[in-house]
Amino acid sequence: MSIQHALLVSLLERPSTGxxxxxxxxxxxxxxxxxxxxxxxxxxxxxAKKGWLRAEDAPEGGKRRRKIYHVLPAGRSALIEWVKTPELSLESTRGLLIKLRAEATLGPLGVEDELRELIEQHEARLHVYRNIERRDFSGRPLTRAQRLQYAVLRSGIVREESWLHWAREVLPLLATD
Incomplete structure (x- = not known):
């Protein structure tokens, strides 16, 4: 994901000066x-060079000349195309958050399917972590080194559980009537 998509969403929400x-x-x-x-x-x-934005002079409000940026149809189309292209990487959370903001601004864009696929991937990762936990860290006293290793694994488990909890709350919001 590029910063450009995040900026397009922000400007679609409200045209602004830089x-x-x-x-x-x-x-x-x-x-x-x-x-x-x-x-x-x-x-x-x-x-602006790509033709995604138009900058117009803001009403005079100070000594500096300011420009208000507006998204043009080409910028809107570029954003929609990006939102509709799934990023099915477990590390694509930032992009997903921007896509959700775009969905809120532009209407249904198909983010629901991407979220469902990511939920499956995160569930699979959590399952792997839980298997490692059972295999390596249960039923016996742990050394200091093993407790530290387990702490690292627990971090991953907690992160996956939290992400899945959040995603399952968001999923119904994406359903179209």
């Missing part, structure tokens, strides 16, 4: 996708 967008990004998407203000401005310029 400064406003960077501040909003810090307070929302920025909690799971970090980008400096410089990166955001650089990407806005690239997206």
């Amino acid at each position: 400064y406003e967008l960077a501040n909003r990004f810090d307070r929302s998407i920025g909690y799971f996708w970090q980008a400096t203000h410089q990166q955001i401005y650089r990407e806005l310029a690239r997206m």
Whole structure:
């Protein structure tokens, strides 16, 4: 996933100046996708060159000339195409979160199928972790080294259980009527 998709979602939610967008990004998407203000401005310029954005002068409100960015049809299409392309990697959580924001803004885009597939993958990983736990860490006293190894495994188990709990809460929200 690129930062461009995250920025497109943010601008579809509300056209903004680069400064406003960077501040909003810090307070929302920025909690799971970090980008400096410089990166955001650089990407806005690239997206405008691609024809994904239009920048118009903001009403005068200060000494600096500011531009408000709006998503053009080509940018909207690029975002929809990206959302509809499944990222079925267990590490694709950031992209999934952006896709959910896009789904909220643009309407049903098919993220439900991707989430179902990811749930299956995370369930399979949790099953592997649970088998390792039973095989290697149950029914006997553990050495210090084994307790530390088990702590690492428990981290993975807790992470998978938490992700699955969250995903199962989200899934009904994606169902279309």
